[in-house]
Amino acid sequence: MHIEHHDLYHDFPEYLDSIHALKAASQPFGEMYDEYHQLTREVERLEEEDLPVDDFTIETMKKQRLLLKDQMYRMLVAYKNSD
Template identity: 40%
Template sequence: MLGEEHSLAHDFPDYEDVIDQLKESDERFAKENRYYQSLDKQIRVLEMNNSPIDDLSMHQLKQERSELKDALYRRLVEARH
């Protein structure tokens, strides 16, 4: 769906406490999370403006967001255990 939010807290509500903990205690996680949020916002804005970039560029942005989200999720799972 166009313009849909993909924040970590939105997509992984069961990990909200872990997300908050890592943002406070792990600078690398916090930095990557900020970048992920920025990338997600950029994609949402482009989608809401009828994607004023070429399809390949949009695909690359979405691929980068997906890979980063997977990496952040793995860190959440590791931190919980």
């Protein structure tokens, strides 16, 4: 099974510098970043290893990850526009 990786650097290459800066300067962004990547690793592990888990659990994790990604994107845009 091919698993698509969802890291922020791949999804938002135009914000690489902003991601690094916000991780260092903003505790909320750093915490969201860590949670996002932890969820991503867990979802990918479950999918790659084809572990028995109900669809509701995986979908809930993916929705939570998407919410974090949206919040971080808004922070990245605001940060980049403040320069």
